[in-house]
Amino acid sequence: MVDFKKMISNILAQEIGVIGEEEIYNIIEIPKHTEMGDFAFPCFKLSRLLRKSPNMIAEELKEKIKCNELFEAVSAVSGYLNFTINKQFYAKTVINEVLEKKELFGATDIGKGRTVIIEYSSVNIARAFHMGHIRSTMIGNSLYKIYKFLNYNVIGINHLGDYGTQFGKLITAYKLWGNKKDIEERGVDELLRLYVKYHDEAEKNPLLDDEARSWFTKLENGNEEAYEIWKWFREISLIEFERVYRLLGVSFDSYAGESFYSDKMPAVLKELREKNILTKSDGAEIVDLSEYGMPPAIVTKRDGSTLYVTRDIAAAKYRKDTYSFYKNIYVVGSPQKLHFQQLFKILEIMGYDWANDLVHVDFGTVSLEEGSLSTRKGRVVFLEDVLLKAIEMAKNIIEEKNPTLENKELVAKQVGVGAVVFQELFNNRIKDYTFSWSKSLAFDGETGPYVQYAHARCCSIIEKAGDIDIYDVDYSLLTDSSSMEIIKKLYQFADIVIDAHDKYEPSLITRYVTQLAHCFNKFYHDNPILTNDLSLTKARLALVYAVKYTLKNGLNLIGIEAPERM
């Protein structure tokens, strides 16, 4: 699409000698208030170089470039040079672009030829799939879609927590208090019960922890009984997790979790030892990171078994060898920030320059009003419960507002799940938040259903319009303020997607889509679209199409469905 900023910086560069076009381009901003114009060039930086007041510079520049058919107005206001693009040209440029690109509007090919790995969700086997897991799952899912949209080759990995001492604990608990029948009947619920009981008992009897450690060591050394139990628990868990992933519409290219790397551990340890990176300490092997201002990382325990960071070293190496990634992104909560800093540093020390291509996308913690989520303490809100409740509420609202709707079940699912997901991706990922049923189940205001509703309105108008075509549009009919507000918003979409990509921040798209829906709802309220005036109808209909495509593209990028009716 035509880059207005580029056009302006190009013109300005011919008049300004002291700084280059690129710098000018970067300085140009979009004014906060629309009355000021579409783009603004602040002259303060030039002021020092030219030894003139910003005001005067703006005035002089204005005189030099005022005659240009591209601009409707060029004004100098308190040190800013403000540009207003010719509205008809603006409208035509944007709408043509959207209608031409359709579901690819906003996409670019900056990712062409690059493979990106995104590790997300990474739930723990045999434990509750709870509200705390939705963030990694949906942030990762969204990043997956954003990267894909930008033409990257993307590999989504669910790095399952299917290994480690916790399995020793589970096996111990199963041997002491469990039985086959209960697990077959109750699935993960029973595994959870055993896990909670283990922790209760271990508080009274610390010897249990030795038992658990020893079971994990057995598992790691290939003990058959341990392996069979482990495999069984893993399968049971995955079946239940899949149910939730299906509801959310999330999938993965790989489920290579921690256990996948167990046989790659010896080689990693050998390499670390050969490179003289390990130090013995208290029977354990550590990497001393004090010169980098970090506490040491433990690589093997006293009994020789491995830890989290060891497996992550193996995983990173494996991924580099297998996928030759451009970036390897870990969507994992911020409590694990230090872990990733250590991991990246160790790989750097090992001599891998690609350690710079590893990214930890961290995010804040979800807690409950009663306190932090804790599987062990049984303080937990199951994700599936929240989703099902949201679907049920959506169903009730449909019955109330649109009882004749077809596919009620499907739409209720799309809207209910959309509401929950939207809530997760609305704020900056770094913020902690307290889960609340009423917020997750909100359907008014800045919510998923709000955006979906705007989309459904577009669809319903288009359907009603029947075979009215949108060729030969008279763009002068879209120069009113509420149309232009939409058009300017549409123009920003590609930049927003890039920004979300640069910052690993899906919320930028969530916010954008909400703003676009709002502009559209306002327009919709004030302007009849299907009128007796064919050329007016065509023009407005073209705008509706453009909004529809963009809303749908945006929702798709945050993993939310866009029903055509609701």
Next chain:
RNA sequence: GCGCCUGUAGCUCAGUUGGAUAGAGCAACGGACUUCUAAUCCGUGUGCCAGGGGUUCGACUCCCUUCAGGCGCACCA
């Protein structure tokens, strides 16, 4: 103790790599459906941008410091 993160309207949060009068939603009150779905739209805000210093023509934004909350720091993940 050391390190990282957060602190903006009653509540939940935005705030465009330092820029022109700090914005939304919720809640409250008041308006708008014989017309394309009112899950919508419009109106009403006295915010020491946690406090204090500093850098700058200009600071919610950068630096220092204090306070408050959260998280992490050796054999869990």
